[in-house]
Amino acid sequence: AQTVTQSQPEMSVQEAETVTLSCTYDTSESDYYLFWYKQPPSRQMILVIRQEAYKQQNATENRFSVNFQKAAKSFSLKISDSQLGDAAMYFCAYRSGYQAGTALIFGKGTTLSVSS
Amino acid sequence: DGGITQSPKYLFRKEGQNVTLSCEQNLNHDAMYWYRQDPGQGLRLIYYSQIVNDFQKGDIAEGYSVSREKKESFPLTVTSAQKNPTAFYLCASSQPGGAEDEQFFGPGTRLTVL
Numbered sequence: 001a002q003t004v005t006q007s008q009p010e011m012s013v014q015e016a017e018t019v020t021l022s023c024t025y026d027t028s029e030s031d032y033y034l035f036w037y038k039q040p041p042s043r044q045m046i047l048v049i050r051q052e053a054y055k056q057q058n059a060t061e062n063r064f065s066v067n068f069q070k071a072a073k074s075f076s077l078k079i080s081d082s083q084l085g086d087a088a089m090y091f092c093a094y095r096s097g098y099q100a101g102t103a104l105i106f107g108k109g110t111t112l113s114v115s116s
Numbered sequence: 117d118g119g120i121t122q123s124p125k126y127l128f129r130k131e132g133q134n135v136t137l138s139c140e141q142n143l144n145h146d147a148m149y150w151y152r153q154d155p156g157q158g159l160r161l162i163y164y165s166q167i168v169n170d171f172q173k174g175d176i177a178e179g180y181s182v183s184r185e186k187k188e189s190f191p192l193t194v195t196s197a198q199k200n201p202t203a204f205y206l207c208a209s210s211q212p213g214g215a216e217d218e219q220f221f222g223p224g225t226r227l228t229v230l
Contacts, residue, residue, distance in 0.1 A: 009156075033217075042223075043204065043223070043224050044221065044223055044224075045206065045208075045221035047218055047219075050218070091158060091159065100147075100212030100213040100217060101146065101147035101164075101166040101210065101212030101213075101217075102164075103149050103151075103161045103164045103174060104149075104159070104161075104208075104219060105161075106151075106158040106159040106160075107158055108156060108157060108158040109156075109158050
């Protein structure tokens with residue numbers, strides 16, 4: 001069975017600084033997708049970024065980028081130029097690529113606080 | 117606007133009662149999912165459905181039931197057999213095989229047992 005581990009329950013960063021959230025996963029599959037979701041205080045889940053396992057290039061979305069290390073099964077999220085609105089819980093998630101429509105497997109989350 | 121709606125936002129249940137959480141989507145997605153969120157636990161899969169009239173148990177299906185009679189609707193019933201139902205419940209949908217196959221989430225329902 002696949003598992004996702006987020007080892008940092010809480011992280012903090014100052015505005016305009018950079019922070020990296022860690023995620024490791026365990027799988028025997030070679031075809032899969034990885035995601036970072038943001039859950040602000042409203043509790044609405046928002047997709048931040050996704051990475052296909054077959055792509056070697058790290059995904060980037062504006063201030064958000066990932067460091068995908070497939071051999072190490074590591075998938076960290078870097079937030080650059082942090083803003084107060086980035087304060088939220090962040091979840092790392094895995095989805096098998098072998099069958100469409102399979103559910104996500106989530107880590108336990110990292111709560112990010114941003115100070116001015 | 118296309119999206120997922122969940123109702124009610126807050127729900128209170130007495131011991132021994134069954135309650136049903138509503139999830140509706142107008143994204144024309146084939147797949148729908150129910151997740152449960154507890155503090156410090158992340159999201160855990162309760163049930164999912166890849167097509168109308170078919171659904172599969174997730175990791176924590178005991179004490180829950182679902183139906184998928186219509187493509188746009190996937191209600192979740194929390195039965196009296198669920199011993200600790202107080203949690204935040206999230207519904208999601210996706211279009212398998214689509215360009216992104218991204219899961220979109222509803223705003224959630226907070227269930228509290230009195």
